[in-house]
Amino acid sequence: MYRKDQIDKELSAKIKSMELDSGYNQEQEEERANGTIETHQPAPKKEPWYKKLSDVPLNTRPASPYTLNPPIDSDGLSWPSLGARERLESSNEESSSRESRIAEAVKTILTELGEDPNREGLLETPERYARAMLFFTKGYEDNIKDVIKRAVFEEDHDEMVIVKDIEIYSLCEHHLVPFFGKCHIAYIPNKKVLGLSKLARLAEMYARRFQVQERLTKQIAIALSEILQPRGVAVVIEATHMCMVSRGVQKSGAITSTSCMLGCFRAQQKTRDEFLTLLGRR
Numbered sequence: 001m002y003r004k005d006q007i008d009k010e011l012s013a014k015i016k017s018m019e020l021d022s023g024y025n026q027e028q029e030e031e032r033a034n035g036t037i038e039t040h041q042p043a044p045k046k047e048p049w050y051k052k053l054s055d056v057p058l059n060t061r062p063a064s065p066y067t068l069n070p071p072i073d074s075d076g077l078s079w080p081s082l083g084a085r086e087r088l089e090s091s092n093e094e095s096s097s098r099e100s101r102i103a104e105a106v107k108t109i110l111t112e113l114g115e116d117p118n119r120e121g122l123l124e125t126p127e128r129y130a131r132a133m134l135f136f137t138k139g140y141e142d143n144i145k146d147v148i149k150r151a152v153f154e155e156d157h158d159e160m161v162i163v164k165d166i167e168i169y170s171l172c173e174h175h176l177v178p179f180f181g182k183c184h185i186a187y188i189p190n191k192k193v194l195g196l197s198k199l200a201r202l203a204e205m206y207a208r209r210f211q212v213q214e215r216l217t218k219q220i221a222i223a224l225s226e227i228l229q230p231r232g233v234a235v236v237i238e239a240t241h242m243c244m245v246s247r248g249v250q251k252s253g254a255i256t257s258t259s260c261m262l263g264c265f266r267a268q269q270k271t272r273d274e275f276l277t278l279l280g281r282r
């Protein structure tokens, strides 16, 4: 039987246990990815991977491999994909042969779906799709140094900075279809502020990748935290997932909200409330 309060109870117990052991759990992550997470039988308790609590990065929620790695590599890439450097460094020739390989694969897909990739309307679709995909995933190649270029300023401002309604377009990594919506970013500076437009650039950099909304939210928050070392960071994303509204459960209009609160946003209810009030959420 499907009982909401029971599910709520299990969920909050789960979140609690995750906060306690803060360790990345491969099994759970996989189950989550397959959409088969089972909450009835709690996984055997594992030893936490950290020795003391301060070792936990930013004292945040459990992270996936994508958020446990250093947020920003020495060369300025941030959680690059496996082939991001190859893509970045490839010559024009290599790039165009990459494009044709993707296009070939798309032709196979079209054929397997029962289409004729040689009919007029589809003739150039594989190449177009290849270029679109490379654009949708260009965030892997973005360099954080270019993104924030000379826009970190010393400023004695210690009130909340908030940018609302940043449009984001991303790709669900489970179905390779878009999810899109609004991202709201807030932080409380600690002597350093970031040019406001850079907050949107940061969101864009992580959105133009294969993502799950939860990780996207976390990556933006952790990166901002790394760049500014502020007193706190809060990121909220509200998005519509095509995989949800156009297939399966078909709940059109369903909006998924995720948030990541770090530092004083996490520690102080008052700060969190102020943020949510400014967002118009209470």
Ligand SMILES: [Zn+2]
Binding pocket: 172, 173, 174, 175, 176, 241, 243, 244
């Ligand atoms: Zn999906």
